[in-house]
Ligand SMILES: NC(=O)C1=CN([C@@H]2O[C@H](COP(=O)(O)OP(=O)(O)OC[C@H]3O[C@@H](n4cnc5c(N)ncnc54)[C@H](OP(=O)(O)O)[C@@H]3O)[C@@H](O)[C@H]2O)C=CC1
């Protein structure tokens with residue numbers, strides 16, 4: 001296995017900081033050049049994990065192919081060609097197309113391939129069967145903040161995947177955020193929380209900004225304040241290690257402004273709405289997997 005290399009080199013600072021780069025023989029392929037593939041590819045290239053010149057993709061949409069060519073990725077004319085060119089093959093099409101693209105790729109798959117599926121709800125046993133039985137498969141549920149090096153992701157390994165495969169995928173995604181190894185039966189919950197979660201937070205940022213505008217702020221100032229408030233609050237939870245309830249209490253003066261706002265959120269069922277959103281998305285992921 002020569003796709004994993006731990007480096008102490010400090011010639012490229014982000015690699016040194018992460019202590020991780022893929023071996024020079026690694027070639028990464030994306031079947032499907034959509035939003036999530038772009039976020040992962042740009043994230044990995046941006047962190048120096050692999051140069052764009054060692055990435056290939058294929059997509060039925062010429063517009064998406066152009067986007068990838070725009071940052072140096074080679075476009076192949078078929079999914080089979082991407083499989084033939086790569087040793088790490090990321091399946092990044094919508095779940096309903098996974099089987100058909102694996103049919104395309106299967107004749108070119110060898111025991112040197114590591115298959116990584118990011119498709120919501122498609123189970124390891126199906127991926128393994130569609131890829132030809134003894135394929136080394138890892139399922140990852142990332143989210144779009146891969147693009148800015150801040151993904152929240154989780155993975156589960158298939159029956160033929162090795163410890164090195166798990167270390168490799170963990171290492172790659174660690175350079176563009178955080179990744180947990182979980183049992184496959186938890187991936188639907190991961191999808192409902194962090195896979196879909198950025199959309200919930202974008203809604204919240206938009207709504208906070210609307211509130212600011214309603215209270216009289218210019219739109220640009222309101223959006224900037226809303227964005228930085230969410231970013232700063234997330235960083236507080238992350239960096240201080242304090243429980244969010246304690247941090248909330250520290251903002252909330254007796255009889256003050258914050259408790260007036262918090263009271264409105266509680267009356268509207270804010271917490272229950274977020275919990276229901278995660279559960280509904282997790283259930284949808286479960287439905288998509290046919291479980
Ligand atoms: N978006 C997200 O936030 C996340 C997505 N995922 C998973 O990632 C996967 C991709 O999602 P996303 O990037 O949003 O989807 P997109 O629709 O943006 O990307 C998928 C791409 O695959 C193309 N495609 C369709 N059929 C084929 C085919 N036969 N061969 C090659 N390319 C094909 C699509 O073209 P066309 O549009 O013309 O059909 C499209 O460009 C999904 O399985 C999803 O569950 C996981 C985590 C987060």
Ligand SMILES: O=C(O)[C@@H]1CCC=N1
Pocket residue numbers: 120191195196
């Ligand atoms: O909405 C979806 O189905 C995908 C999976 C997680 C995020 N987007």
